[in-house]
Amino acid sequence: MVDLFGGNPNNTPTSVLDSDDRVQLLDTTLRDGEQAPGISLTPDEKADIARALDRADVPYIEAGSACTGEGERETIRKVTSLGLDATVTSFARGVKRDVDLALDCDVDGVTIVVPGSDKHIERKVGTTHDEVVEDTEELVAYAKDHGLWVEVIGEDGSRADLDFLERLMRAAYDAGADRLCYADTVGHAGPETTYSYVARLADIGPTSTHTHDDLGLGMTNVYASLAAGADLVHATVNGIGERAGNVALEEVAIALSHCYGVETAKLDELYELAQKVAMATGVPLPPNKAVVGENAFTHESGIHTDGTLKDDTMYEPYPPETVGRERRLVLGKHAGRAGVRAALEEHGVDVSEEELAAVVERVKALGDRGKRVTDADLLAIAEDVQGRERDRRVELVDLTAASGGGTPTASVRLRVDDEERVASGTGSGPVDAAVEAVRSALGPDADAQLDSYHVDAITGGTDAVVTVEVEMSRGDHSVTVAASDADITRASVDAMVNALDRLLQAEAEESKPAPQADD
Ligand SMILES: CC(=O)SCCNC(=O)CCNC(=O)[C@H](O)C(C)(C)COP(=O)(O)OP(=O)(O)OC[C@H]1O[C@@H](n2cnc3c(N)ncnc32)[C@H](O)[C@@H]1OP(=O)(O)O
Numbered sequence: 338m339v340d341l342f343g344g345n346p347n348n349t350p351t352s353v354l355d356s357d358d359r360v361q362l363l364d365t366t367l368r369d370g371e372q373a374p375g376i377s378l379t380p381d382e383k384a385d386i387a388r389a390l391d392r393a394d395v396p397y398i399e400a401g402s403a404c405t406g407e408g409e410r411e412t413i414r415k416v417t418s419l420g421l422d423a424t425v426t427s428f429a430r431g432v433k434r435d436v437d438l439a440l441d442c443d444v445d446g447v448t449i450v451v452p453g454s455d456k457h458i459e460r461k462v463g464t465t466h467d468e469v470v471e472d473t474e475e476l477v478a479y480a481k482d483h484g485l486w487v488e489v490i491g492e493d494g495s496r497a498d499l500d501f502l503e504r505l506m507r508a509a510y511d512a513g514a515d516r517l518c519y520a521d522t523v524g525h526a527g528p529e530t531t532y533s534y535v536a537r538l539a540d541i542g543p544t545s546t547h548t549h550d551d552l553g554l555g556m557t558n559v560y561a562s563l564a565a566g567a568d569l570v571h572a573t574v575n576g577i578g579e580r581a582g583n584v585a586l587e588e589v590a591i592a593l594s595h596c597y598g599v600e601t602a603k604l605d606e607l608y609e610l611a612q613k614v615a616m617a618t619g620v621p622l623p624p625n626k627a628v629v630g631e632n633a634f635t636h637e638s639g640i641h642t643d644g645t646l647k648d649d650t651m652y653e654p655y656p657p658e659t660v661g662r663e664r665r666l667v668l669g670k671h672a673g674r675a676g677v678r679a680a681l682e683e684h685g686v687d688v689s690e691e692e693l694a695a696v697v698e699r700v701k702a703l704g705d706r707g708k709r710v711t712d713a714d715l716l717a718i719a720e721d722v723q724g725r726e727r728d729r730r731v732e733l734v735d736l737t738a739a740s741g742g743g744t745p746t747a748s749v750r751l752r753v754d755d756e757e758r759v760a761s762g763t764g765s766g767p768v769d770a771a772v773e774a775v776r777s778a779l780g781p782d783a784d785a786q787l788d789s790y791h792v793d794a795i796t797g798g799t800d801a802v803v804t805v806e807v808e809m810s811r812g813d814h815s816v817t818v819a820a821s822d823a824d825i826t827r828a829s830v831d832a833m834v835n836a837l838d839r840l841l842q843a844e845a846e847e848s849k850p851a852p853q854a855d856d
């Protein structure tokens with residue numbers, strides 16, 4: 338077995354890092370991240386992300402590849418004009434023209450990428466090992482002469498002949514490169530390979546690591562690199578990048594802080610940064626993504642919710658505020674009594690043990706149908722279980738609908754606050770006509786989206802009672818309401834009017850001023 342992390346005979350592994358070790362980040366969201374298919378950031382979007390990276394104290398920002406074209410150079414210039422604290426760099430192939438184009442964008446540094454593996458040297462670039470070494474030496478000296486910070490990357494380094502890679506990197510370092518970088522370009526290496534390659538480079542000079550996630554080993558290889566002596570990690574926000582992406586900056590930052598006390602960025606800036614990148618790139622955050630996913634600090638299952646209510650730290654490795662987030666307890670199929678009681682108490686609703694059991698059962702039933710149980714759903718269930726009448730803003734008083742022969746028509750009488758409103762509508766069928774009539778009676782108060790509409794027959798036969806369940810949303814609020822009747826049009830309109838009423842109530846509730854401490 339390979340003794341990767343230097344375990345001693347007592348089976349206690351040597352720590353990868355100590356809290357006084359210094360590790361830095363180079364963010365390549367704007368270069369490798371943008372290379373993910375379909376992403377193209379505008380100058381303003383790059384500037385916005387770069388500012389957010391700078392606020393998070395990320396010391397190196399690779400702003401793009403100046404060789405790509407004039408549009409890209411404009412985006413890089415926009416970033417270099419911001420006067421950030423970070424060192425702003427551009428990617429450059431191992432050719433003088435690319436370094437000149439980078440200089441033309443006023444960057445502080447270049448990441449010079451030269452072919453590292455035989456495949457890249459012979460088949461891609463069509464050169465020789467000796468030429469790569471000579472060209473690299475010349476180019477590093479040229480870039481240094483022009484005042485640039487220089488990192489030299491041996492592309493496809495993890496598949497390179499290690500003796501050659503070492504020779505190439507030594508030549509680059511001797512020519513004046515500030516840093517060397519190990520690149521697992523196709524994300525094929527395991528941690529043992531990574532460790533042995535990085536260890537050889539780190540013996541030469543300061544070494545960075547650039548890992549990809551094709552085998553899901555991006556982060557493992559960062560650890561192997563740090564254990565082997567690397568002290569700078571290339572990463573992208575949300576892990577976006579070529580193919581399966583790069584190692585995620587937010588994950589590296591929190592993991593090094595949590596496991597070793599090594600700080601690499603301002604952690605409480607990470608969530609905003611992640612959202613900004615998701616928005617600008619159009620690559621949404623997966624809900625289960627570490628640190629920044631919707632579910633990272635959300636608890637639904639009863640056992641977890643109960644534990645969390647007893648002690649915040651029960652089911653979380655670190656408090657959500659550390660990374661600029663908040664904890665959420667939500668209800669669904671896996672809810673238990675403690676979570677439901679806490680949610681009701683938050684809305685000032687007290688229930689007996691018996692009522693609580695009935696509410697939990699209804700919450701689970703809603704969850705069983707694959708529904709997210711919202712606050713409005715919970716309050717509707719509790720009211721029903723407790724047989725409480727609530728103040729309503731909108732109520733269906735009367736409905737008539739006709740569909741025989743000509744165009745289906747319907748008229749409704751609604752009570753809206755203390756006023757009665759009557760309206761009629763036409764539609765493709767009686768339900769559609771009745772919904773049109775409701776919209777016409779309510780005007781802007783009916784501006785809501787019907788997210789789902791579901792009909793179930795509760796009893797058999799042509800006199801069956803049907804239950805109509807609608808899910809509607811308005812702004813940030815969403816509600817699921819069911820109504821039953823022998824008349825499907827009546828059940829549908831009842832459910833929709835009740836849903837609209839609850840959405841309007843939720844909105845009104847939200848706009849109430851918060852109670853003062855001594856209220
Ligand atoms: C692993 C990585 O992420 S590498 C970075 C990937 N980034 C990019 O590709 C940036 C966007 N690219 C582009 O806009 C274009 O590819 C350009 C402008 C760079 C080049 O465009 P073109 O001149 O049309 O060349 P094309 O894209 O077809 O081929 C790439 C060329 O770069 C050469 N090249 C590739 N890597 C290197 C390197 N490390 N050093 C020197 N030359 C290289 C190739 O040999 C090929 O040259 P050839 O045309 O003489 O065969």
Ligand SMILES: CC(C)C(=O)C(=O)O
Pocket residue numbers: 369428450490492493520521522523547549
């Ligand atoms: C340019 C280099 C660092 C790269 O993106 C890679 O090798 O994956």
